[in-house]
Amino acid sequence: MAPQTRRLAFPKVVIERDSDTEQSSSDDEGQEEEEEEGPLSESESEEEGKENGFEEKSEENFDAKKKGKAPITISLKKVCKVCKKAGHEAGFKGATYIDCPMKPCFLCKMPGHTTMSCPHRVAIEHGVTPAPHRNTRNALEYVFERQLRPRMPLIKPAYVIPDEVNCAVIRYHSRRVTCLEFHPTTNNILLSGDKKGQVGVWDFCKVSEKMVYGNIHSCIVNNMRFNPTNDGAVYAASSDGTISCTDLETGIALSLMNLNPDGWQGPNKWRMLYGMDINQEKGVVLVADNFGFLYLVDIRTNSKSGEAILIHKKGSKVVGLHCNPIQPELLLSCGNDHFARIWDMRRLEAGSSLYNLSHKRVVNSAYFSPLSGSKILTTSQDNRLRIWDSIFGNLESPSREIVHSHDFNRHLTPFRAEWDPKDPSESLAVVGRYISENYNGAALHPIDFIDVSTGQLVAEVMDPNITTISPVNKLHPRDDVLASGSSRSIFIWRPKAKSEVGEQKDERKIIVCGRAEKKQKFGDQSDDSDDDTCKMKGKNIKSKKSRSKLTPNNLKRKR
DNA sequence: AGGCTATGCCCCC
């Protein structure tokens, strides 16, 4: 099957070097042409590999030399790197990845086909398993219809998709980004946590105003939340087993709880904190660890209240906690025991969950919908998003399952589908995609906007300069802004500038931090196509002219 | 420029 290419045009960017960082910049790498690997070059390298393989890797040859026999000529037939069988090969053909046909589909996990021919392949109107017709009428559903439904608009407004990189900090963190959080009141402040335990504070309007605090945690920052009553303070839960409360002005961090007071006593003893949320009404920080336990910390006294409660399978990681935005008594948790669980805060004890939402694999995240709190969206490692349309209805099975590639590789931050907090219809979600797609010869990993009420892919957003996967995504609570974390870099996306309106100077500033490295992936690419719609489905974003207003790329590549 | 590796979950014995 011929690898498919999606044609797409991208605007140009301005790159600036971070003035704070010392750089050795030798500009010996010019603008590289983005070349497609044709089948010819592919087969050439195969030949080479054959010879080298024979000389260096063939054990038979080695044995033969030892025993002084003539080397046996064996033909090292190319075998599939996945199943080790001959006749086919998994791997990249140009920018398209060809699956091993002997394995189940990489996307939907079902046998009998590969990703290329998967009926759930990410495309419009694919991937949805419709809800079975059920009678979900009960008293609570009635209450829902009476009290909540009238507040929800019947007509969905058109989605505004932040589909163009507006600014970025490249290699901002020293390890991959693990979480992002917008400041609750100051519109242009973004917080980021990383695998090393550092917390970044970035003003993405001033762009160069940024700060990384390195002394708050000693390893992975798994979740951050602002103090709802004091937005100058932010809480963070870390795999170092502590919760921190950091004053953003001073950078001074308090440690509220330490689950490893005796230090490293082996992997079976070391406790890590993952899921975290704040219940404002009850004045507690809720946090959960990698052994299945939930802890409550009183915000006023900054001390642990009560004993740890087993809320997931003993010994399993609890990766997510979310308090219902409307009903403060409702708590949602999810974890590695393949369950998301709903709890009544008034009756938190082992085994007393109200509902257990089962999944086929680990649940990376589970969130109540942001406005009514009546829907649930989960991301599971079985490559499916699941939606429960009403927590007052039948929770036996999800209302919808949407097949989507976010199966996570251990080296990535787990993907989490996040609600758009601005969408009054509570149906738009954003989630990064794992498998790449061939865009004009480049393998890119888009960030998907999905209408979870229909399963429709509303938009897939990408930039040719971002070749890394973007598992961490957050939509702004008020503005049409998307923040994405990809490897060590952070990107701010806004809707494409509409050239007609007001001649807005759209300077896209890219700050490059850190040590000089071999290749900078911000280059000048593809300015040919006139298909500039960024795969917006059913929406017309006029932006052809906007590209010409962007300053030409002047990045000097360095090594 | 290629090879290592940190790291998490799953599966199998």
Place this chain on the structure above:
DNA sequence: TGGGGGCCCTAGCC
């Protein structure tokens, strides 16, 4: 039921 080996699209460092 527990430990160890094995991984399908990593990314960055040596």
